[in-house]
Amino acid sequence: MSAIELQxxxxxxxxxxxxxxxxxxxxxxxxxxxIPVLNRYIARFxxxxxxxxxxxxxxxxxxxxxxxxxxxxxxxxxxxxxxxxFDPRLALPPGTIVVSKATxxxxxxxxxxxxxxxxxxxxxxxxxxxxxxxxxxxxxxRETIRDALQGGYRAxxxxxxxxxxxxxxxDGARALxxxxxxxxxxxxxxxxxxxxxxxxxxxxxW
Numbered sequence: 405m406s407a408i409e410l411q412x413x414x415x416x417x418x419x420x421x422x423x424x425x426x427x428x429x430x431x432x433x434x435x436x437x438x439i440p441v442l443n444r445y446i447a448r449f450x451x452x453x454x455x456x457x458x459x460x461x462x463x464x465x466x467x468x469x470x471x472x473x474x475x476x477x478x479x480x481x482x483x484x485x486x487x488x489x490f491d492p493r494l495a496l497p498p499g500t501i502v503v504s505k506a507t508x509x510x511x512x513x514x515x516x517x518x519x520x521x522x523x524x525x526x527x528x529x530x531x532x533x534x535x536x537x538x539x540x541x542x543x544x545x546r547e548t549i550r551d552a553l554q555g556g557y558r559a560x561x562x563x564x565x566x567x568x569x570x571x572x573x574x575d576g577a578r579a580l581x582x583x584x585x586x587x588x589x590x591x592x593x594x595x596x597x598x599x600x601x602x603x604x605x606x607x608x609x610w
Contacts, residue, residue, distance in 0.1 A: 407597040408560075415455040415531045416445055419516060419538030419545050421494050422460055424480040424487035432540045432567050436493075441565040442537050443495040444593055450497050451598075455529055458496055459516040459544070462488060462504035469512050476571075483507075501525060515547035523555055533558040535591065537565035542575040549583045559583075560591040 421442065422428075426435040449456055461481035469475035481488040490496060503522050506513040513519050526534070534557055536548055545566050552559040561583050568576025584590060 408591065408595050409597045410448065410452045410454060412454075413530055413532040414449070414452075415457055415526065415529065415534050416449040417516065417534050417536045417538075417548065418442055418446070418456065418458045418494070418496070419536060419548060420459055420461055420481075420540075421491050421538050422481050422487065423489050423491055425461075425539045426491045428480065428487040429478045430480040432569055434567050435539055436491075438537065438539065438565045438567055439491060439493045441562075441593060443493075445535070445537060445562060445565060445596070446495055446497065448596060448598055449535075455501060455531065456497055456499075457501040457503060457522070457525070458490060458494075459503045459505055459520075459522075459538075459548075460488065460490065461544075462507050464507070464509045466509055467506065468510050469506065475512070514544045515551040516544070517548065517551040517555065526557070531557070533560070535560045535562060535596075537562035539567060540576075541566040541568035542571075542579040543569060546579040546583060549588045550586060553586050553588060558589075559587075560589040562592070563590045564592045 424430050425432050446456055463482050465482050469477050470479045503516055503520050505516055505520050516522050534552055536545055538545060545561060549559050549561055570576050
């Protein structure tokens, strides 16, 4: 892939880099490794004056996804708890747009678009292409990419800034294949140009 030049209409979407997913009750293997990489992506978007959006699970204490209610997961990312906070090492800039998801007691939501106003906010900002990193590859990242593509956005997943739960061995690899097959671009930090040309936007890279 030739270098991708960030330009007006791009946004960075940082998915669920919360304490519980990094080091807490539902920690994703090797999750902490995404943080310094995401911080470098954030710096590049900030340098270009482009939006940074951070999503978070923001569950009520009796959310349907919890095992006590028949769900798949231990309690995690409960509203106003330390585990629900963004990892303190994540360098979210002032003005970061925060999108809370899975806030209804009886409704699961993996995608950042599910039951949120993310689509409206992206539309208001004139966003056509989103770059998605965070946690976890085989759940919230995959579902967010899927909904973005279905919503007409161009979507890139940051292959060096995502990690999988891998409840079933190979889930992460399958999610990567699904995202590529659906039309998303696989991007790594060296693919993203550090500076934007003053001579207009780059040609499409994919």
